[in-house]
Amino acid sequence: MTKVTMTVNGRAVSGEVEGRTLLSAFLREGLGLTGTHVGCDTSQCGACVVHVDGKAVKSCTVFASDVAGASVTTIEGMANPDGTLGRVQQAFQDHHGLQCGFCTPGMVMSTAALLAENPKPTEADVRHYLEGNICRCTGYHNIVKAVLAASGQDVSGVAAE
Amino acid sequence: MYEFDFEKPATVAEAVAALGREDAMALGGGQTLIPSMKQRLAAPSALVSLTGIAEMRGVCTGDDAALCVGGATTHAAVAAEAAGRYPALAALAGNIGDPAVRNRGTIGGSLANNDPAADYPAAVLGSGATIVTNNRSIAADDFFEGLFTTALEPGEIIVEVRFPIPERAAYAKFQQPASRFALTGVFVAKTANGVRVAVTGASESGVFRWGEAEAALSADFSADAIAGLSVPADGMVSDLHGTPAYRANLVKVMTQRAVSAA
Ligand SMILES: Cc1cc2nc3c(=O)[nH]c(=O)nc-3n(C[C@H](O)[C@H](O)[C@H](O)COP(=O)(O)OP(=O)(O)OC[C@H]3O[C@@H](n4cnc5c(N)ncnc54)[C@H](O)[C@@H]3O)c2cc1C
Numbered sequence: 355m356t357k358v359t360m361t362v363n364g365r366a367v368s369g370e371v372e373g374r375t376l377l378s379a380f381l382r383e384g385l386g387l388t389g390t391h392v393g394c395d396t397s398q399c400g401a402c403v404v405h406v407d408g409k410a411v412k413s414c415t416v417f418a419s420d421v422a423g424a425s426v427t428t429i430e431g432m433a434n435p436d437g438t439l440g441r442v443q444q445a446f447q448d449h450h451g452l453q454c455g456f457c458t459p460g461m462v463m464s465t466a467a468l469l470a471e472n473p474k475p476t477e478a479d480v481r482h483y484l485e486g487n488i489c490r491c492t493g494y495h496n497i498v499k500a501v502l503a504a505s506g507q508d509v510s511g512v513a514a515e
Numbered sequence: 516m517y518e519f520d521f522e523k524p525a526t527v528a529e530a531v532a533a534l535g536r537e538d539a540m541a542l543g544g545g546q547t548l549i550p551s552m553k554q555r556l557a558a559p560s561a562l563v564s565l566t567g568i569a570e571m572r573g574v575c576t577g578d579d580a581a582l583c584v585g586g587a588t589t590h591a592a593v594a595a596e597a598a599g600r601y602p603a604l605a606a607l608a609g610n611i612g613d614p615a616v617r618n619r620g621t622i623g624g625s626l627a628n629n630d631p632a633a634d635y636p637a638a639v640l641g642s643g644a645t646i647v648t649n650n651r652s653i654a655a656d657d658f659f660e661g662l663f664t665t666a667l668e669p670g671e672i673i674v675e676v677r678f679p680i681p682e683r684a685a686y687a688k689f690q691q692p693a694s695r696f697a698l699t700g701v702f703v704a705k706t707a708n709g710v711r712v713a714v715t716g717a718s719e720s721g722v723f724r725w726g727e728a729e730a731a732l733s734a735d736f737s738a739d740a741i742a743g744l745s746v747p748a749d750g751m752v753s754d755l756h757g758t759p760a761y762r763a764n765l766v767k768v769m770t771q772r773a774v775s776a777a
């Protein structure tokens with residue numbers, strides 16, 4: 355076991371990890387941040403996406419030791435400081451961008467990364483960027499609508515299919 | 516996944532020393548190796564992360580004739596940093612997997628792995644690039660040795676890849692929509708010395724050059740120039756996504772699309 359230290363949602367944290375401890379396990383089991391979901395554990399579904407130094411990564415496919423010292427943001431860090439839903443989260447609620455909610459933490463984290471890179475994405479940009487996030491419930495249309503709404507674009511003409 | 520010792524050296528020399536241990540393996544972005552370790556297809560005693568080696572990251576800008584990419588440079592960094600100098604390479608990198616895979620996966624890891632459906636091998640072979648390791652330079656034509664097999668010796672690290680910049684180039688990928696790997700992908704590059712055509716995803720023996728098309732395109736760089744050619748279905752991959760004949764046809768169609776886009 356070795357000690358790792360990193361910043362998670364603005365807070366300095368540390369814990370004992372094995373070499374093989376995945377970032378997803380360190381967050382969920384080590385820090386109790388169970389908002390990061392593990393859907394497939396095989397790098398396919400994107401439910402576990404978090405930001406490492408501002409970039410979206412699949413936390414089930416990164417070792418905690420390899421990101422020691424980094425700044426990590428999880429879904430728990432996406433709410434406003436007063437505890438109300440953040441802009442992306444609120445858009446998902448307003449536009450029914452979720453049903454069971456299992457994929458949602460990863461969808462929100464990928465969306466936030468997209469909007470940081472591309473503040474006014476087109477529908478095609480959104481669909482391309484979210485290719486690595488799989489949702490078994492919604493059929494994606496309302497997720498795309500929520501992302502466009504979160505970017506401040508008018509979605510009244512986008513059909514809910 | 517079995518436990519291992521984790522090391523994160525800061526220099527190539529330290530990484531080479533650490534890889535001298537028995538059953539030690541290099542860790543690039545982990546996007547292939549970590550899933551393989553979960554399945555116990557790989558069980559190294561030690562992992563040597565290359566992500567902390569500053570000299571192996573980034574795209575160089577100094578040299579006009581060539582673009583060099585550090586072996587631990589992520590796909591996302593190549594997509595962003597090579598766009599001005601070598602747009603065909605940047606576009607290829609920007610279409611690997613998904614954003615999260617591109618933020619971790621590296622060019623060195625992709626080439627060392629040599630998956631028969633990976634994208635980078637087509638760019639490296641199609642460009643006639645040079646793979647620079649910790650102790651030698653290997654021409655692309657000598658690097659790829661078949662499915663998941665390369666000229667790398669155990670413990671050898673890809674430090675840099677040097678791409679000569681062609682006059683015109685493009686990559687056309689017919690994507691397998693679930694995995695986003697190439698069902699067939701063709702990289703075409705036109706240089707002063709002729710045209711190179713490299714095909715990934717199609718052949719049972721991994722990435723290869725299509726010599727007949729290269730000759731025809733060197734004489735006339737147009738999609739029509741290869742209209743009369745065909746690729747034998749022998750040795751093409753057969754799986755649930757396509758028959759050998761389907762893939763053989765895709766090789767020609769993707770080559771024509773790449774030529775038109777270049
Ligand atoms: C969901 C998903 C989709 C993907 N889609 C695509 C796709 O469309 N196209 C595509 O081409 N790829 C795709 N990939 C693979 C991806 O590009 C990987 O990043 C790549 O194959 C391996 O790079 P890595 O840096 O992650 O290497 P790792 O997984 O860390 O390592 C792979 C192998 O290379 C060795 N290695 C790593 N770096 C070096 C180095 N510098 N020198 C020598 N040896 C080294 C390791 O020891 C290991 O054997 C996908 C992966 C995932 C998970």
Ligand code: FES
Nearest residue numbers: 393394395400414
């Ligand atoms: S749990 Fe990480 S990609 Fe599915």
Ligand code: FES
Nearest residue numbers: 453455489490491
């Ligand atoms: S809302 Fe259920 S998986 Fe996406």
